[in-house]
Amino acid sequence: MKIETAQPKRSDEPIWWALFSAGGVCFAVVLPGAILALAILPALGLTTGDSLSYARMADMVYHSLWGLAGLAFVAAAICLPLFHAAHRIHHGLHDLQLGGGLASKLLCYGLAALTSATGVWLLVKAWVS
Amino acid sequence: MSDKPVSNKTAPGPYQPVMHRYWWLQHRYFRLYMLREATVLPLLFFIGCLLYGLYCLGQSEAQWQGWLAFMAQPWVVLLNLLAFIASLFHAKTFFELFPRVMPLAPAGFMIAGQWLATLLVAAGLIVILGGWI
Numbered sequence: 001m002k003i004e005t006a007q008p009k010r011s012d013e014p015i016w017w018a019l020f021s022a023g024g025v026c027f028a029v030v031l032p033g034a035i036l037a038l039a040i041l042p043a044l045g046l047t048t049g050d051s052l053s054y055a056r057m058a059d060m061v062y063h064s065l066w067g068l069a070g071l072a073f074v075a076a077a078i079c080l081p082l083f084h085a086a087h088r089i090h091h092g093l094h095d096l097q098l099g100g101g102l103a104s105k106l107l108c109y110g111l112a113a114l115t116s117a118t119g120v121w122l123l124v125k126a127w128v129s
Numbered sequence: 130m131s132d133k134p135v136s137n138k139t140a141p142g143p144y145q146p147v148m149h150r151y152w153w154l155q156h157r158y159f160r161l162y163m164l165r166e167a168t169v170l171p172l173l174f175f176i177g178c179l180l181y182g183l184y185c186l187g188q189s190e191a192q193w194q195g196w197l198a199f200m201a202q203p204w205v206v207l208l209n210l211l212a213f214i215a216s217l218f219h220a221k222t223f224f225e226l227f228p229r230v231m232p233l234a235p236a237g238f239m240i241a242g243q244w245l246a247t248l249l250v251a252a253g254l255i256v257i258l259g260g261w262i
Contacts, residue, residue, distance in 0.1 A: 027172060028220035028243070032213060033251030035175055037258040038182075039209035043201045051260025052197060054190040060257075061186060074183070078176055085169035085176075092166040097150050119180055126187030 016087055016109065023084025026076045034077050062127045074123050079116035086112035168219040171212035178209065220247060 041047050050056065061070040086108040093108075094100025153159035178200065185196040199205060224243040228236035256262050 024219070024223050027168075027216055028223045029247050029250055030254075031172065031175070031216040032220065032247055033254040034179075035209055035213040035216060036251055037254040039175065039178065039200055040206065040213060041255065041259060042197070043206045043209075047258070048260035051258060054186070054193040056260075057193070058186060061183075078179055078183075081172060081176060085173055088166050088169045092163070095153065095163065095166070097148075115176075115180070119183060122180070122183045122187055 016083070019080065019083035020087035023080035023082070023087075026080045027084055030076045031081065034073075058126075061123070067127050070123055070127070071120075074119050078119040082112040082116050083109070165219065165222050168215035171208060171215045172219075174208050175212040178205070220244075 038052075042052055061073070064070070090100065090104050090108040093104045098104075099107075153163045181199070182193075182196045185192040200209075220243075224240045225236075227243065228234075228239040233239065234242075
């Protein structure tokens with residue numbers, strides 16, 4: 001009798017699942033407040049006068065907590081939710097019989113990684129200069 | 130006369146389930162499942178708005194004013210309102226999963242705690258970004 005000795009192939013799914021979960025927490029906990037504070041309340045005129053002025057926002061995004069506040073916001077409101085969305089779209093495409101294979105996996109997670117990197121780059125570029 | 134050849138086989142071939150693309154429309158549970166999957170679409174719109182804002186902030190004050198004007202357009206506000214509703218629907222489904230995956234405390238208690246976290250973060254962001262601090 002032949003005994004199977006080869007190591008089973010290690011799955012990469014835990015990585016995507018962890019990013020999906022972390023992004024899901026951000027989407028549920030951080031995004032409702034972020035959407036209200038940045039997109040809905042200011043548009044309805046429900047913020048104080050110059051709260052979103054250029055000087056105040058630049059100072060807050062690039063300088064509060066040595067720039068860590070801006071980085072944390074980019075991570076929690078942009079990068080992790082992007083990987084959450086990539087996971088949902090990858091599996092949603094499978095449900096619609098439009099994808100779910102390697103191509104849609106590379107496309108979804110690749111775009112999420114690229115867009116996340118763009119977000120961090122936009123922040124760091126302005127922070128350095 | 131039929132176009133299909135008549136089979137003489139006694140045993141049927143391998144079972145091949147027929148599943149069409151819109152299988153999920155047939156049951157409320159699966160419609161809600163697909164709706165939950167779709168919550169990421171308005172989310173992506175809002176993330177796009179954020180990236181656009183981050184870009185404008187790094188350019189100039191005039192660009193930033195342009196972003197504020199963009200965000201105040203009715204269709205943008207409407208899509209972001211949709212993103213807000215989607216985030217709450219996602220939160221409801223996500224919060225209900227956590228006590229089942231990791232039962233640390235009674236489910237109702239954990240769900241309430243998670244909504245409290247969302248509420249506190251929202252209050253903090255509104256107070257800070259709204260200029261009340």
